[in-house]
Amino acid sequence: MKNLYQIFKLIQPWRWSFLFSAILLIVGIFFRMLEPKMFQVAVDYIAPMFIQSGLKSGKTDGVISAVIAFLNSFSDGSLWSMLGLLAFLYILVSLCRAVFVFIANTINASSTEKASQRLRNMFFSHVQHLPMRYFASVSTGELIQRSTGDIETIRRFIGNQMVEVLRLTAIFVFSSYWLFKGNVVFGFISICATPLIAISAILFFNKEQKIWQKHEDEADKLNAITQENIAGIRVVKAFAQEEQEKLKFDQQNQRKLQVALSHAKLHTAFWPLSDLLVHIQIVLSVLFGGYLVLNQAISLGELISYYTYIVMVAWPMRQVGRTLSEMGMALVAMDRIQSVLDVEEEEFASNLKILDKLESIEFQDLWFRYPNEENYAIRNLNLKIIKGESILILGPMGSGKSTLLKLLLRFYEIEKGRILINGLDIAHYDKQDLRSKIGMVLQSAFLFTDTLAGNISYARKTAQEAEIFEVASIAQLKEVEEIFSDGFQTMVGEKGVSLSGGQKQRVSLARTMLQNPEILILDDVTSAVDTETEAEILHEIHKNWRDRTTLMVSHRLTLVPFVDRIVILENGSVSAEGNHEQVLKTNTFYKNIHEVQNTLEAEIEVY
Ligand code: ADP
Secondary structure (H helix, E strand, O other), X not given: OHHHHHHHHHHHHHHHHHHHHHHHHHHHHHHHHHHHHHHHHHHHHHHHHHOOOOOOOOOOOHHXXXXXXXXXXXXXXXXXXXXXXXXXXXXXXXXXXXXXXXHHHHHHHHHHHHHHHHHHHHHHHHHHOOOHHHHHHOOHHHHHHHHHHHXXXXXXXXXXXXXXXXXXXXXXXXXXXXXXXXXXXXXXXXXXXXHHHHHHHHHHHHXXXXXXXXXXXXXXXXXXXXXXXXXXXXXXXXXXXXXXXXXXXXXXXXXXXXXXXXXXXXXXXXXXXXXXXXXXXXXXXXXXXXXXHHXXXXXXXXXXXXXXXXXXXXXXXXXXXXXXXXXXXXXXXXXXXXXXXXXXXXXXXXXXXXXXXXXXXXXXXXXXXXXXXXXXXEEEEEEEEEOOOEEEEEOOOOOOHHHHXXXXXXXXXXXXXXXXXXXXXXXXXXXXXXXXXXEEEOOXXXXXXXXXXXXXXXXXXXXXXXXXXXXXXXOOOOOHHHHOOOHHHOEEOXXXXXXXXXXHHHHHHXXXXXOOOOEXXXXXXXXXXXXXXXXXXXXXXXHHXXXXXXXXXXXXXXXXXXXXEEEEEEOOEEEEEEOHHHHHHHOXXXXXXXXXXXXXXXXXHXX
């Protein structure tokens, strides 16, 4: 019920359009209800004028009297003029019905599209504001399935079934009214199977909902496998794991197929059953109708028009199954979307402090462990960085270097201890502003499907061409103009040219520089470039960003000449800090990598 309420809330802005469309549909149905009456007039009133049938003529009601009055006033009394006028009236009524249904469907379709667009926007914008820790717990495939497949299921339900419920109810009520009015027993027989169909539809609906939930979960997993495979296709190929990947996909595809088959089985069992019940009901009513005609209780014309109503009344009952089935799927889809919408967004409280000029960053007795983890990734870490310092953070893998940067960016909340910026707890700063002041260049640079210039000016779309050139030159992207005929207008990313790892990192570096951050963080950025380019990049950064606070994470000691201080992280805390000589004397880890890298360099020189 909660999910149904959510769907109603979603369409709230278009409620009047949906209501209007439903009213128009009901008017359309009203015209549809008049159509059988024309046959009744032809059989019961016109035919007996010209042939002696000896059969009873039917009851006259308001509609019949009006049609007869119309015929009497406009026809010349001949058979053809009467039938011609009746046919004209029939077409007119059908036309009116068609016009109303057309307008209703148009309004319904446009409101449905707008409502699903709203849901897509809501979902996307919510996902943008979810905390980083959430993304560690879901796969991209799951989120994509929700933003496409599930929203489509809801769209189908709103578009096809919501107004349909009103339409079916109207058809049922109108048709039953005419049937009961004709003969009460006849009316009862005409809807005798309704309770059975309703019960089987509800049972079906319950089962459908469960199977569909399973189906969507399996689809999530399949999507996750596809998405991961495509994103990691290089690794797959490099390790010759194509067959293994295919096997993994086949197995998941098979699981999804099994659920899809039980879903199909449920449908193939339900529809023939409800059809059978509907047909039994129609046969019973026709038999009883024939009996009534022979006993002169109703006329032949009445039976003909009632037959149309019987078929009409049976149709909504059959549709109840479809409506409930689509509703079942839509409720599952809404539940899956709601489970994402319910995840709390990162709060970006207003009135928080905006970081103007950075003076210092201080990590004080910091402890942190990832959600649901037992071990601490950061243990009692203390470190003070002052404005304009450039620091190289070194440490073995898993020593907490990336975690420290993530905490500074406030991707996670701190457990114990504090991070102070300009002496004030980081929690008092506006999170979004803080992040915009921290420029982070990551080891694995991500490029969007856009031009090179567009990628560089990602965080500041208003940047002038000259500014883009300037940062590109600091990032040593000199070759762009030579290699690509379109220069900085070359398309890159998924649909564009492929750049090398080093080029990507340099684009990402240029992007960050254009952001003009207070704190520059380079997370192993120069790992994919050769030593010469690395030296050039570092030299440019050093020259242009001397007064900027810079934190570098790397394993390469080639960075040492460009930094003021070296900080060694081991086991989540600072084990040594100082300049090269100081650290070399006191820290074994540093001494070891220094020796290894020296030996390597010596060997390279020999070759
Ligand atoms: P480094 O950057 O120095 O290689 P990290 O900061 O990535 O180290 O990792 C520090 C510790 O935290 C490691 O033990 C790692 O396994 C753990 N860790 C890193 N990221 C996560 C995460 N998202 N969830 C749980 N544990 C994590």
